[in-house]
Amino acid sequence: MLDALHELFWWDRLWLPGDLTWADLEDKEGRVYARASHLYITVPYAFVFLLIRYLFERWIATPFAVSVGIKQTVLQKAEDVPILELYYTTRCRNPAQADIDGLSKKSSLSVRQVERWFRRRRRHDRPGVLKKFREASWRFVFxxxxxxxxxxxxxxxxxxxxTKEVWTDFPKQSMLESQYWYYILEMSFYESLLFSVAFDVKRKDFKEQIIHHLATLVLLSFSWCVNYIRVGTLVMLVHDASDVLLESAKLFNYAKWEKTCQTLFVLFAIMFMVTRLIIFPCWLIHCTWVYPILFYPAFFGYYFFNAMLVILLCLHVFWAYLILCMIKKFMFGTLTRDERSDNEEEEGEESSSTEDEGERRHKLVKGPAADGKDDKNGCFGCLSPPENICWSKTVY
Structure with a gap:
């Protein structure tokens, strides 16, 4: 059964055009071809990347962050309340009012104390600026x-x-050593991002990032196996161009170099639109959609490869929309939160960012009972985030 599935999966007619077979992609006549077995090395390399990242963040990124004034913020830890901790870890981080009332009765705490416990617990789990600076530093360097x-x-x-030269003599195109290492290192890096996703800062576009990483790995793996390596290297180059500017803008944002951050963000937006929404569809997708059928009849691998490129293009359009929203709010002076990818708390954490101010207001309004010891019905009024926050302090 497994052998039959294996033969079906690697059936020549699925992945190769015309009358070509896998035997035509075996090393001969001085030509060297990529093999699927070569990709196994990307898994240990991904763990090597994780090790290098750990050492880099600890011995290079952290001291550099401290030198620019970024320090680890020590937050007050919520007191140990097993009932609340169990609910927090197994059910919900931001309970509804009805659940808060029930937890208040079970834990013998006031509603006010339960609300305060969840706010402190959420704030304690939120990544600090130092953690985000280290992550951005690592991605920027790569x-x-x-x-x-x-x-x-x-x-x-x-x-x-x-780009028409991509298909000259295809698929009998010998793989270059530079292409080999370009592919292997890029794929290993994206695999390391997937392995570390549970520990990295969770962003608002978390699901889209996972889809992007998976689509990228599938796309690169497929292009590797069927010798679409030339166009694969072009796709990687186009994507890396704007990522450099994005990560550098984040670094200056965390360091509070607002003018530099704003300049880099504008440059990133321009580069993103040019590379992802113009060059990528008009040159690269055109290259993979139009030119191959001039040499071979369309086949399953042709449609599969282009489908993966279209998925990436859809993600680019999604992110471009968010970037344009940020630019619009920046130009009209109303941007007070990130529209793209670095808002870790998707459940209304703006309330926790103003907890201290809320505590003072609550005490002024409620009086002595506001500390939660005597007022069983005390509640924490929702406060709006400050309206005059500079956009560069909340972007990314």
């Missing part, structure tokens, strides 16, 4: 190196300037 390596590997290749 994307910068990857983009630079991609430019070095492709600047003299004819298919960089004429």
């Amino acid at each position: 994307y910068l190196c990857a983009f630079g390596g991609g430019v070095v590997a492709l600047y003299d290749k004819e298919w960089l300037h004429d």
